[in-house]
Amino acid sequence: MTPNPTIFTPLLIASLTIFAWGCWKRFSLLSLGKPEERFDNVGTRIGEMLLYAFGQKRVLAKPFGINHSIIFWSFLILLIANTEFLLHGVFPWISLMKLPDGILLPLLLILDIVSLLALTAVIIAAVRRVISPPYPEARTFDAFFILSLICILMLAYFGINAAKISRMQEGALVLAKTWMPVSGAAAGLISPESGAAVYSVAWWAHAFALLAFICYLPYSKHMHIMTAIPNCFFRRLEKPNTVPREDFTVGKTFGVDRVDSYSWKDLLDSFSCTECGRCQKVCPASITGKPLNPRAVVHDIKVNLLENGALLKKGSEPQIPLIGDQGEGSVSVESIWGCTTCGACMEACPVFIEQMPKIIQMRRHLVENEAEFPEELLNLFENMEGRSNPWGIAPSERTKWCSQLQIKPFEKNTTEYLFYVGCAGSFDSRNKHVSVAMAQLLDKAGISWGILGKDEKCCGDSVRRLGNEFVFDKMARENVEIFKERGVRKVITQCPHCFSTLKNDYRQYGLELEVIHHSELLRNLVQDGYLKLDKTTSEMGDTVFHDSCYLGRHNDIYDAPRELLQTATGAAPKEMERNRNNAFCCGAGGGRMWMEEHVGERINLTRVKEALEEKPDTICVACPYCMTMFEDGLKDVNAAGVKVRDVAEVMAEALLR
Amino acid sequence: MLIVVCIKQVPDTTQVQIDPVTNTLIRDGIPFIVNPYDTHALEEALRLKDRFGCKVAAISMGPPNAEATLKKALALGVDHAILLSDRVFGGADTLATSNVLSAAIRKLQSDVGEVGLVLCGKQTIDGDTAQVGPGIASRLNYQQLTLVDKIVELDLASRKIRVSRKLEGRHEIVEAPLPVMMTVVRELNRPRYPKVPMRLAAAEATVEVWNNQVLKLDEQKIGLKGSPTWVSKIFSPDRASGEILGDGYADPDGTAEMLIEKLLAKDMLPI
Ligand code: SF4
Ligand code: SF4
Numbered sequence: 001m002t003p004n005p006t007i008f009t010p011l012l013i014a015s016l017t018i019f020a021w022g023c024w025k026r027f028s029l030l031s032l033g034k035p036e037e038r039f040d041n042v043g044t045r046i047g048e049m050l051l052y053a054f055g056q057k058r059v060l061a062k063p064f065g066i067n068h069s070i071i072f073w074s075f076l077i078l079l080i081a082n083t084e085f086l087l088h089g090v091f092p093w094i095s096l097m098k099l100p101d102g103i104l105l106p107l108l109l110i111l112d113i114v115s116l117l118a119l120t121a122v123i124i125a126a127v128r129r130v131i132s133p134p135y136p137e138a139r140t141f142d143a144f145f146i147l148s149l150i151c152i153l154m155l156a157y158f159g160i161n162a163a164k165i166s167r168m169q170e171g172a173l174v175l176a177k178t179w180m181p182v183s184g185a186a187a188g189l190i191s192p193e194s195g196a197a198v199y200s201v202a203w204w205a206h207a208f209a210l211l212a213f214i215c216y217l218p219y220s221k222h223m224h225i226m227t228a229i230p231n232c233f234f235r236r237l238e239k240p241n242t243v244p245r246e247d248f249t250v251g252k253t254f255g256v257d258r259v260d261s262y263s264w265k266d267l268l269d270s271f272s273c274t275e276c277g278r279c280q281k282v283c284p285a286s287i288t289g290k291p292l293n294p295r296a297v298v299h300d301i302k303v304n305l306l307e308n309g310a311l312l313k314k315g316s317e318p319q320i321p322l323i324g325d326q327g328e329g330s331v332s333v334e335s336i337w338g339c340t341t342c343g344a345c346m347e348a349c350p351v352f353i354e355q356m357p358k359i360i361q362m363r364r365h366l367v368e369n370e371a372e373f374p375e376e377l378l379n380l381f382e383n384m385e386g387r388s389n390p391w392g393i394a395p396s397e398r399t400k401w402c403s404q405l406q407i408k409p410f411e412k413n414t415t416e417y418l419f420y421v422g423c424a425g426s427f428d429s430r431n432k433h434v435s436v437a438m439a440q441l442l443d444k445a446g447i448s449w450g451i452l453g454k455d456e457k458c459c460g461d462s463v464r465r466l467g468n469e470f471v472f473d474k475m476a477r478e479n480v481e482i483f484k485e486r487g488v489r490k491v492i493t494q495c496p497h498c499f500s501t502l503k504n505d506y507r508q509y510g511l512e513l514e515v516i517h518h519s520e521l522l523r524n525l526v527q528d529g530y531l532k533l534d535k536t537t538s539e540m541g542d543t544v545f546h547d548s549c550y551l552g553r554h555n556d557i558y559d560a561p562r563e564l565l566q567t568a569t570g571a572a573p574k575e576m577e578r579n580r581n582n583a584f585c586c587g588a589g590g591g592r593m594w595m596e597e598h599v600g601e602r603i604n605l606t607r608v609k610e611a612l613e614e615k616p617d618t619i620c621v622a623c624p625y626c627m628t629m630f631e632d633g634l635k636d637v638n639a640a641g642v643k644v645r646d647v648a649e650v651m652a653e654a655l656l657r
Numbered sequence: 658m659l660i661v662v663c664i665k666q667v668p669d670t671t672q673v674q675i676d677p678v679t680n681t682l683i684r685d686g687i688p689f690i691v692n693p694y695d696t697h698a699l700e701e702a703l704r705l706k707d708r709f710g711c712k713v714a715a716i717s718m719g720p721p722n723a724e725a726t727l728k729k730a731l732a733l734g735v736d737h738a739i740l741l742s743d744r745v746f747g748g749a750d751t752l753a754t755s756n757v758l759s760a761a762i763r764k765l766q767s768d769v770g771e772v773g774l775v776l777c778g779k780q781t782i783d784g785d786t787a788q789v790g791p792g793i794a795s796r797l798n799y800q801q802l803t804l805v806d807k808i809v810e811l812d813l814a815s816r817k818i819r820v821s822r823k824l825e826g827r828h829e830i831v832e833a834p835l836p837v838m839m840t841v842v843r844e845l846n847r848p849r850y851p852k853v854p855m856r857l858a859a860a861e862a863t864v865e866v867w868n869n870q871v872l873k874l875d876e877q878k879i880g881l882k883g884s885p886t887w888v889s890k891i892f893s894p895d896r897a898s899g900e901i902l903g904d905g906y907a908d909p910d911g912t913a914e915m916l917i918e919k920l921l922a923k924d925m926l927p928i
Binding site: 248249250251252253254367368369370371373375378381382386387394404430433470 | 669671688690847849850851852853854856857858861901906
């Protein structure tokens with residue numbers, strides 16, 4: 001049976017119909033999502049898409065990514081051959097062979113080599129999935145089925161060409177063997193008599209594999225072939241370090257407990273997941289044995305959308321709850337509370353899926369609509385709302401840390417920098433030492449600075465990440481009001497959570513501040529000669545630096561604290577195995593600071609042990625939460641000899657003692 | 658059955674200071690909160706509402722700004738919120754206060770329905786008298802159950818309630834026929850957190866205000882005139898100011914030693 005348009009054409013039409021139907025069924029579900037603006041800065045978006053989707057920049061960030069990139073690029077190139085194949089099947093007179101030799105021959109060479117590359121990569125992928133899968137559940141029918149189809153496609157491609165070559169005469173034969181070395185070699189296995197039969201079999205094998213691929217694509221995880229590229233286009237151009245605001249009007253529900261409360265982009269995210277598992281491999285909750293798995297969260301949103309989509313389109317109630325213990329398609333309450341909002345998942349995801357905001361939006365539903373949350377949080381919420389600090393300490397005690405110092409209040413039009421001390425810096429007995437060190441350094445540098453004192457309020461980071469947007473909204477408005485009224489423009493923070501909230505979250509409230517983290521400020525003060533060191537400190541011994549998620553991953557500040565430590569101690573700090581944008585969370589972000597950790601290994605212990613691997617005398621941090629988590633963790637592993645110091649304390653030690 | 662909860666707006670006492678000259682509380686700029694014990698009374702009433710489907714009314718006597726307190730109660734789910742506010746109610750001691758509250762409860766009984774339970778916090782954190790609840794009970798001739806830390810049983814059919822009272826070092830199980838007035842302690846329950854949709858609705862709701870034209874009480878029995886109690890002086894007891902000893906952070910061992918020596922010298926360590 002040779003290529004036969006009367007048989008092939010109906011098959012192709014049927015396949016394309018199945019494909020189109022699958023695409024329509026799925027993509028039309030995106031219209032269930034809420035509106036969200038992702039069409040700004042088209043130029044930048046196109047550039048990013050070229051870099052990350054076509055350039056595979058993030059895919060290549062992991063060693064095995066090269067294998068995927070080879071398959072992806074081969075896929076793009078082989079689109080030429082496959083399109084020709086389909087057209088040729090319907091209209092036999094259409095053929096690449098009609099191209100002039102100058103184009104045809106190099107093209108054949110490229111297709112031949114690329115097919116071999118693809119075949120090799122697919123086999124490697126299949127073998128890896130068998131012997132060491134990215135994660136245990138990755139050995140799915142879906143994955144192996146598609147890999148087999150691609151494998152058959154490539155083999156059939158060689159089969160077709162080899163069969164053709166086997167029947168060629170002298171001149172053409174030499175030419176073909178030169179420009180199609182792989183197919184040419186394969187032709188040696190085929191006798192001229194069986195050539196025609198082999199051709200037929202290979203052609204139909206290729207046809208069926210290709211049609212099966214087309215039919216199956218929209219119904220499998222390989223739909224990402226179509227969605228990943230637009231997903232890179234529509235990604236948040238700024239770091240996804242905040243969550244969208246909520247509109248508090250009567251009669252609304254809050255947060256997300258059904259898929260159609262997400263935005264269309266959230267839904268597109270769920271269709272774009274390649275199930276590569278990179279997010280779960282860096283997630284501190286997943287790694288330490290908590291029920292949260294960011295890949296599963298994205299997958300469950302997709303399953304939920306597919307299962308409930310038809311009902312939701314009709315305006316009916318969803319059948320499978322989005323939040324609950326119903327298995328696939330539902331996200332458990334425990335996993336929702338497990339997130340430290342460290343952002344590692346989003347940093348790792350090759351297709352820019354934004355997992356963290358989705359989790360926070362589910363928290364919002366639990367907190368705001370249901371008032372259901374771990375009981376430890378009740379006090380926190382009340383303290384934050386009533387006294388604007390996590391511990392519920394009287395606001396009048398906010399200035400106790402500096403009762404022995406001469407500190408000026410921030411004055412409108414006079415003071416340049418507001419030193420926003422933060423709750424930990426004001427109330428936490430360990431962190432007050434950092435505030436004192438900062439005050440001394442700022443004075444030493446001779447810059448104009450002041451504090452709000454008793455009028456300072458909590459920035460609201462924890463309540464926002466915990467999904468209590470209602471209280472955050474109140475706190476943010478109050479703070480924005482205070483800042484505007486006092487004419488604050490430049491703010492120094494010693495806490496990355498204050499830093500990120502003031503800088504990124506308050507922008508949503510129309511407040512553009514120049515916020516500077518103390519590690520950057522101190523580094524700049526040294527660079528610009530305001531702080532002059534004539535000696536380094538040896539007090540600290542060997543140091544290792546831990547990146548805070550909200551300083552590093554969420555705000556890209558990696559070098560300033562390191563440079564500062566280098567200046568103060570005379571040696572660069574050691575690096576832990578996971579550092580910079582790959583650093584492992586201390587476990588306190590996302591409001592987890594205020595919650596118990598009952599399941600699995602404690603996140604801070606995991607990180608403390610990793611730090612101790614480097615045999616440091618001092619673990620250096622740039623965040624009050626990290627400080628607490630390390631201090632606690634060190635006690636638990638009985639490593640009392642190891643100190644924890646904030647970068648400002650190290651600097652003060654070098655400069656002032 | 659209607660459950661009435663009496664709540665009071667109090668200054669957040671951890672933030673209150675006393676003016677040494679006038680001997681009065683400095684209330685300026687101090688945030689108000691719902692008296693903490695009252696939040697437990699409110700919670701218990703709402704739990705009974707959830708269980709038995711009864712209605713809950715929250716009442717509070719206070720200045721117009723005490724409306725905020727009642728809005729909090731509305732956000733938590735009470736059915737009626739009534740502010741008892743009138744200049745002539747002002748300056749009341751516990752006797753005059755319980756007169757006004759009792760009158761309001763009587764009015765609720767005739768307007769809304771039969772009152773089975775009145776719940777109050779065991780005391781307020783600003784006055785600390787623990788007299789208003791019992792005062793209401795005597796005025797209304799209800800059974801009074803004070804310091805309740807658990808409702809063991811509530812039998813609406815036979816109109817009986819059995820509760821546990823938390824006394825020093827022991828518990829007492831008491832049974833009484835309805836209607837009763839209970840004062841409650843913190844151990845009774847864990848107050849719920851308000852849901853946002855209800856908060857928003859509460860913010861827009863109007864709190865009913867009853868003044869003395871509504872309650873029609875004899876002016877001699879309410880407010881300052883009806884208050885036999887006089888506060889002659891409020892003061893914070895003198896306390897020797899502390900001293901910062903060493904630097905426990907830089908030198909924990911040395912500081913601990915200094916502390917021990919100091920305590921030994923004062924004969925404060927049992928050896
Ligand atoms: S933000 Fe961090 S903790 Fe949360 S899901 Fe992502 S990796 Fe896990
Ligand atoms: S969410 Fe992103 S990182 Fe996680 S499995 Fe899907 S594609 Fe991979």
